[in-house]
Amino acid sequence: MSTSLADHLRSLPDDSLAALLQLRPDLVVPVPADITALAIRAQSRVSVSRALDELDQFTLQIMDAARLTRDPADGTTSVDGVLAMATAGQHPPAPTFVRAAVDRLRDRLLLYGPDHELQLIGGIDEVSPYPAGLGRPAAELDPRTAALCADPAKLRRTLLTAPPSARAILDRLAAGPPVGSVPPGALQAPAAGADDGLPPDEVNGGAPTGSPVRWLVDHKLLVQVSGGKGGGTGVVELPREVGLLLRRDTGPLGPLRTSPPPVAAPGREPKAADSAGAGQTMEVVRHTEALLEQLAAEPAPVLRSGGIGVRDLRRLARSTGLDESTAALLLEVAYATGLAGEVELPGAAARYGADQQVLPTGGYELWRAGSLAQRWEQLARAWLTMTRQAGLIGQRDDRDRPITVLSAEAERAGAPAARRAVLGVLAELEPATAPTADEVQALLEWRAPRRSRGREAAHREVLAEAATLGVTGLGALTSYGRLLLAEATATEDRDTDDPLGLRAEDAGAGTAVRALDALLPAPVDHFLVQADLTVVVPGPPEPTLAAELEVVAEPESAGGASVHRVTAGSVRRALDAGHSADDLHTLFRRRSRTPVPQGLTYLIDDVARKHGGLRGGSAGAYLRSDDEALLAEVLADRRVAELALRRLAPTVLVTAYQAGRMLGVLRDAGYAPVAEDATGSAMLTRPKARRAPARVSVAARAVDPLASPRLPLPRLLGVVEQIRRGEAAARAARRAPAAVRGATPTGPVPAHSHSDALAVLQQAVRDKALVWVGYVDAHGATASRLVRPVSLGAGYLRAEDERTEMLHTFALHRITAAVLEK
Structure with missing residues (x-):
């Protein structure tokens, strides 16, 4: 007699149950109320799909072997049956690899039970409908195809008569998946009076060609499962028996590889x-x-x-x-x-x-x-x-x-x-x-x-x-x-x-x-000034050196050794930012490992001498200077004619434009004006950079938003203890009504397996009957509701509450019970 999944989970020691939750962390989000809820969640479509996503190709193939060797009567298989199918190919794996794969499936609760009575949890067939890429048995598809498959000799003869184009389709479907769509008209029967077979092709040695899919359907090697009427798109499926016959050389599971494929690319130093x-x-x-x-x-x-x-x-x-x-x-x-x-x-x-x-x-x-x-x-x-x-x-x-x-x-x-x-x-x-x-x-x-x-x-x-x-x-x-x-x-x-x-403060600089x-060149705190006023930085500059160069020089090239150039504009920019000529001379003497060229000293002194010779304010804007000749030069300069300057006094010019525009036009013309405030003091400021509000890096958040949190083993043992307490409380609640005379159950009795609950819900959908649904809410509390199911699919139950006339949606993995209303 097979054991239910809930009973199997109850028999596991706490360490084994905690190890299972560590491998499948989604089972504890939220923490299930009891063992029954845990068993239902472990068989849900979403949870089974996540567990299968973690498995390698060989382990999935061994799981398919367990599915293909199930007894139709009770749905069980054995390790010996799995071994027999896995070793039936051309290059059979060692039994130790097969047993290790079975153990991995057991550790994740995809298989459970003793070696002679292995069981697969529910939900696997829903997540992966075609084991090993093979179709359904012929008996489930078409009686005529089943009759052909029941005669192995006739089936082999039919395969041998298939034209090359049809045989290519069979080989492709045999490799998996076993279903395929066909274009409109490919499944149409021949016109009245036409030959039932395909027209011969002399180039192909007389082999029939034309519509190979129709040939396969007519000869019962493919089964049409949907569509194809009225010239529409159809879907065909390869029966399992035909697929197994086509895989007679490679084995029923296809090529088995117990280890990853080798890498042939040469290694690097x-x-x-x-x-x-x-x-x-x-x-x-x-x-x-x-x-x-x-x-x-x-x-x-x-x-x-x-x-x-x-x-x-x-x-x-x-x-x-x-x-x-x-x-x-x-x-x-x-x-x-x-x-x-x-x-x-x-x-x-x-x-x-x-x-x-x-x-x-x-x-x-x-x-x-x-x-x-x-x-x-x-x-x-x-x-x-x-x-x-x-x-x-x-x-x-x-x-x-x-x-x-x-x-x-x-x-x-x-x-x-x-x-x-x-x-x-x-x-x-x-x-x-x-x-x-x-x-x-x-x-x-x-x-x-x-x-x-x-x-x-x-x-x-x-x-x-x-x-x-x-x-x-x-x-x-x-x-x-x-x-x-x-x-x-x-x-x-x-x-x-x-x-x-x-413990975040314990973490220092990362390894x-x-x-x-250790691989990057060490940051440098110096540069080399050349005679053509270029500045060569022989390595990545330190942050302070980079900030100084950004103010006083223009970048020309970057790389392991960057090159900058000192120009009149860059010197003027440094003076505008508040540096004096002495500051710039000191900077170059301190940072340069080569003698400072005389041309650079002259350039700094020349720009500094002109800098601030003109003073601008707002009138619109005014321009003043103690040098009357300089003001006369500006007034006569055609390059600044757009400012429409007027002389108010021998040392003052005025314009209707704002001070910012006036200073920009004068600087573009080659002058070096400086803004001043109402007291006549020079305003030397670096332009303020606009910045967006600070944001947190995504690296401070979870690495994988789709992954469930992986809890350490001590915390999982605490979760197991909580589930055990909930199981004891649920058992006591089930026994209490029988001990108290006249007491009647107020809620649904939990289903013994996920398939039982689904069967009750599917029957309620067909009969449009009322059903008590017990479920675990988002806070981990259990509740029940009397509803009329409307639809069941995609991992959710949609049902209507007749009392409130509202439509509710329940996740199937949260449903703990389903009982028809009497």
Whole structure:
């Protein structure tokens, strides 16, 4: 006699039950009320699907062997039956591998029971309807096909007579899945008076051709399961017996691989891979800083539909020398890191009708003050955890509109899991192994075939983005990239175990940062001034040196050694920011490892001598100077004629324009005016940079929004104890009405299995009958309600409460009981 799943769970010791909850953490969200509720939830479609997603290809094939060897009478199988089917192929695996796979299935409660009476939990057939890619038995599809399959010799003869085109279709369906759609007309019967067979093809040696699908249906090798009437699209299915016959060489389960496929790509030198990746990290930090500086100089308006427009992306890419895809990726990563954000426009709407702009945030200044390794680590962590798929930018959405940077259409909840899966594959290989994209995809398909199916393009994008960000070098995962992945996983586990962050102060600089610091050139605090007034920085500059160069010189080239140039405009900018000529002389003497050229000293003194010779204020605006000849020169200068200057006194000129515009026109004409306040004091200020409100990096949130929290074993033992107490209370409640005379149950009796509850609900839907539904609410409390079921599907029950005339929706995994109203 088979044991129910709830009884099996009751028989498990607390340690085994806690280990199960650790492997399937979704079973305790929320904590089930008792063992019965836990059993129902473990068989729900969503929970079973998550458990299957974690399994490798070989383990899934062994589970299919258990499904195919089930006894039709009681639904049980045995380890010996599974072994017999798994070893029936051309290259049978060792029995130890099969038994290990069975143990993995038992650990996740997908199989349970003794070796001679194994049972599969409910919900597997619903999640995966075709075991091992084989169709349903012929007896369930068509009686005539069943009669053909009952005669093995006749079935083989029919297969041998199939034309090549029809045999190709059979081979494709035999590999799985066993169903396929056919175009309109392919299943139409021949016209009256026509030959029932297909017309012969002389090129093919007389073999019949034409509509191979119709030939297969007519000869009972395929079964039409739906459609095909009136010339519409039809669906055909390959019977299980035909599929097994076609797999006679490879075995009923197909080719079995007990280990991941090997990587044939040659390995890299670890030091070369790390050096290539480290060089790319420097470029990523530099390009990200350049993009944010461009946003600070000319903010990008936010479209009404969300995101940054295509023209603004092109402008940013062109100004930084990047291609649009790389610029889009870095903008997405900078936004996820919290370095960029939106700010509301105070006045009228900007172009494109936008009322918001994207600017660097206040956190950008703190980010710039960090070391190269720290800045890269923040970017890489945000990329690893952000729920954005940058590869979608530039493509079209469902409404045929382009997907733009920072728009909602690029949001993908599964993006962190895809990055973690690809980097996890690279981390499991030997260090400096550089597999090709096809080899990575093959490894992913073996490790988690259900999860990787349909995500091939996303996985290739992850490899390209990892190379762009410097996580990989020469196609191999770098040593610091490996440490970053390990730290991200450890951080996720620590945040789950320490939700209040009480141990956060113990964490110092990450090992990935230290490893990358050892690979990068040491920051320099000096430069080399050459005779042509170029300043060469022989390495990454320290933050203070970079800030000084930003004020006093113009950048010309970047890289391992950056080049800047001192010009009259850059010196004037430094003087406008409040530096004096002596300050600039001291700066160059202190920072330069070469003698300061005499031309640079003359340039600084010449610009400083002219600087402040003119003073401007607001009249509109006035211009005054103690040098009457200089004012006369300005008044006669045609380049400033647009200001319409007028002489009020020998030392004062006035214009109707505001002081800011007047100073800009004079500076464009080559003068060096300085603004002054009402007391006549010079106003020397650096322009104030606009910043968006500070934002928190996505790296501070959960790594994978789709993953359930993984609790440590001590906490899970506490959860098991709580479930045991709920089970004892439920047992006492069931016994209490029988002990008290005249007492009648006030709620439904829990179903003994998930299939029993579903059977009651399905019967109620067909009969439109009232049913008592017991369920666990979001707070973990049990409740019951008398409803009339309307529909059952997609993991939910929809039912109407006749008393309130309201429609309610119940998740099937939360339903603990279902009893028809008497």
